[in-house]
Amino acid sequence: MxxxxxxxxxxxxxxxxxxxxxxxxxxxxxxxxxxxxxxxxxxxxxxxxxxxxxxxxxxxxxxxxxxxxxxQRMPDVGMIISAGPGMDPELFRTGPHYHVVSGGIDHRGREIAAVDADEVLKVADTLEQKGIRYVGVVSKFSVRNPVHELAIQEALGERFEKVFLGHRIAGALNFPRRIATTFLNASVYPxxxxxxxxxxxxxxxxxxxxxxxxxxxxxxxxxxxxxxxxxxxxxxxxxAASVMGTVAFAPQSDTCLAMDIGGTTTDMAVLVNGVPLLDPMGIKIGEHKTLIRSLDTISIGVGGDSVVRVVDGQIHIGPDRLGVAMAYGGPVPTPTDAMFILGVGEGGDLEKSREGIQALADELGIDVETAAQQIYDKACQTILDEAGAMVERINAKPVYTVHELWEGSRLQPRHIMVLGGPAPWFAKGLERLGDCPVEVVPRWKVANAIGAGLARTTCDVTLFADTEREIATAPEESFTKTIPSSYSKADATAMALDLLRKKAIARGANADHLELEVVEAMEFNMVRGFFTSGKNIRVMAQVKPGLIHGYDPIAEKIMGDHFV
CATH class of the missing domain: 3.30.420.40 (ATPase, nucleotide binding domain)
Structure with missing residues (x-):
């Protein structure tokens, strides 16, 4: 079980x-x-x-x-950045407790400027005085050589509750995204x-x-x-759980939108032939562009319990949530209260909902039923507008599913699949205001938990090899190995897949049903004078995301029960 x-x-x-x-x-x-x-x-x-x-x-x-x-309810965290020459790290400032220190590593992992331990200690003193407990440390090109991040961590000692190092966060190159990713790790840690x-x-x-x-x-x-x-x-x-809960029941030959409408947020994704899209570069959440490999989803601050306000004579929904709907004893009116008044939802104290929406109606100068209808339509239309913007964004760039680059015509979702507690209530408005049919996912109230339970174990590995220096590294895995100058891209691919297999099994994957794939394999000649002095090789490999082996009978039984 x-x-x-x-x-x-x-x-x-x-x-x-x-x-x-x-x-x-x-x-x-x-x-x-x-x-x-x-x-x-x-x-x-x-x-x-x-x-x-x-x-x-x-x-x-x-x-x-x-x-x-x-x-935007994250604690203050400290960031210590070592960049060396080149782009100004101040361009990627994450907040007020952001400190740039000396030290530099070049693109091949060679030290070009040392870290000043005394400078790091002064930064640590400043952060401690500000009450900072969580710190991120990022050195440019640390995935080629993490020595500076390790030196800064050693200088910090035990003065902070948790220190996150950029090279341990993700194996891919991208200095600005590594800063943002490390910052988010420190921010959500508590x-x-x-x-x-x-x-x-x-x-x-x-x-x-x-x-x-x-x-x-x-x-x-x-x-x-x-x-x-x-x-x-x-x-x-x-x-991701919402998407995987939809995958179990999604059509295998169509494009559809998956929407999980909760109390606080609505999460959305696109499925192509039953397969979710992947954001290969890394997700953007809020203002932060990261290296976190993710399904291509968006989260918006509109849900059944979002606060409804009147701002400058206009209805404003979310992004905050201050509790449940007034119908259930909450402090402020929500879209759920509006749906109760319209007879779309059920349960709760209708009079409490009416009391909350009436206050908004008075501000708008309309009756309570009209206010409820406008709130309901505003919530549904906001979700549809954001979904449309997501599809346009996806169509403006190469489209990757979790399995491959999808080279077809422009994506045009044919229908919407919704889940989450208030899904059936929102489904009616989404279908009326939208231009495609809306289907409620089987067991919509708990489909996200079903998706989590059926998801397989995944991970990825990024391997770098420098044949001139005769070294192969995967800093995220704390892996370093001496290689011969004749080392090839094929050798690097085999090494990366071996590392990936071991990592996946250690993380709990089923060794008999591993689906490994090479996401990227690149090779560049390094030239000194008129001669090739070596090769710089990068290989990224992953375990394909998907549902566990043998999930079909479980999903089919759930689907059958849904229609009984």
């Missing part, structure tokens, strides 16, 4: 999956101030009477980190650590002492304990 658990900003969904399909499901309110109780209560009904030995895997996803970034401890303690209390995995933004998963050093890999794990 498999447990899939999705911790959202509003609700936590838990499912128990078996060969008979969806065995059990549970939905509880998320209390960010008490994640331990949230997770434990979510597991109570799921595991009641179940032999722990029957549960083979637990896969989690969460929108907690994503919501913090979208709502909430992820709290989530990590809550999950581990909750499962231990239930007697489930088994390996735990967490969904990554590329639609695969990784060992939960490894995520403490890569907390930004949980950013967009919630949207």
């Amino acid at each position: 498999i447990i899939g658990l999705d911790v959202g900003g509003t609700h936590t969904d838990v499912v128990l999956l078996g060969q008979e399909g969806l065995v059990r499901q549970n939905k509880v309110s998320t209390n960010p101030a008490d994640l331990f109780t949230t997770v434990l209560s979510g597991l109570e009904k799921i595991t009641d009477g179940i032999d722990p030995q029957c549960i083979k895997r637990v896969v989690l996803s969460t929108t907690l980190a994503t919501n913090r970034i979208v709502q 909430i992820h650590k709290e989530f990590f401890e809550a999950v581990v303690n909750s499962l231990a209390q239930k007697g489930l002492n088994l390996p735990i995995r967490i969904l990554k933004p590329d639609g695969g998963n990784m060992r939960f304990d490894a995520s403490i050093d890569h907390p930004a890999q949980t950013v967009l794990s919630g949207p």
Whole structure:
């Protein structure tokens, strides 16, 4: 059996999956101030009477980190940047606690300027005085040689709770994106650590002492304990769960939009012939362009519980959420309250919803039903507009699925698949205001947890080789090996795939069903005078994201139950 658990900003969904399909499901309110109780209560009904030995895997996803970034509720973190000559690192400033220090590494990994330890110590003093607890350290070309990042970390000692090094975050080259990625890792670490401890303690209390995995933004998963050093890999794990929950039921010969409408955000992606699109460069979340390999998704601050305001005589929805709808005892009116008034939604205290929407109607100078209709339409139209903008953005660049470069005509989604608690309520408005049919995903309330549970383990490796220096490195994996001057791109590819296989198995992948692929293999001659002095080789390889081997009977059973 498999447990899939999705911790959202509003609700936590838990499912128990078996060969008979969806065995059990549970939905509880998320209390960010008490994640331990949230997770434990979510597991109570799921595991009641179940032999722990029957549960083979637990896969989690969460929108907690994503919501913090979208709502701009991140702690202050320090950044120490060593750039050397060239582009001005001030162009990539992440905030007020951003410090540039001496030191430089060239594009081949050779030191051209040393780190000044005394300078680093002065920066550390300043950060400590500001109460900074989490620090990111990035040196340009650290993926070719991490010696400067390691030296800065050594100088910092034990003065900070957590220090993140850029070369451990991602193996690909891109200095500005590495800064942003390292900054996000430091920023979301506190909430992820709290989530990590809550999950581990909750499962231990239930007697489930088994390996735990967490969904990554590329639609695969990784060992939960490894995520403490890569907390930004949980950013967009919630949207990835939504996508993977849709993949299990999506048509295999069509293009569709997948939308997970939650209480805080709406997450969107495009599926081509049942396969999600991939952002090969790295996701952009908020203002941050990163090296986090991800499914091509967007998250917008519009959901069922988004705050509705009147600003300059116009309805304004989100991006913040201050609690549940007024119908459920919340403090401010939301789109859910508007839907209750229109008879689209169900449950809750209608009079409380009417009270909240009436205050907005008075500001607008209209009756409460008209205000409710305008709020509902505004929420649906905002989602459709953002979806349209996403499709146009995708069509403006090369399109990559998680399996390959897709070289076809312009993408034109033929229908929309929605999931999430209020999905059926929003579906009516989306279909009326849009130009294609809208379908509710089977088990829409917990489809994200199903997607998390069915996702396979993935990872990637980037290998660099310099035949003149006779060295091959994968700094993210702490791997260095001497190579002969005759070393070739084929040798590098074989080494990268071997590293990838070992890494995937260590992270919990099924060794009998690994699907490995080379994403990029590049080779450049290095010339001195009139002669080739060596080759610079780069190989990137990944385990293809997708659903676990043998998932079909589970999905088919869930689909059948949906239509009973």
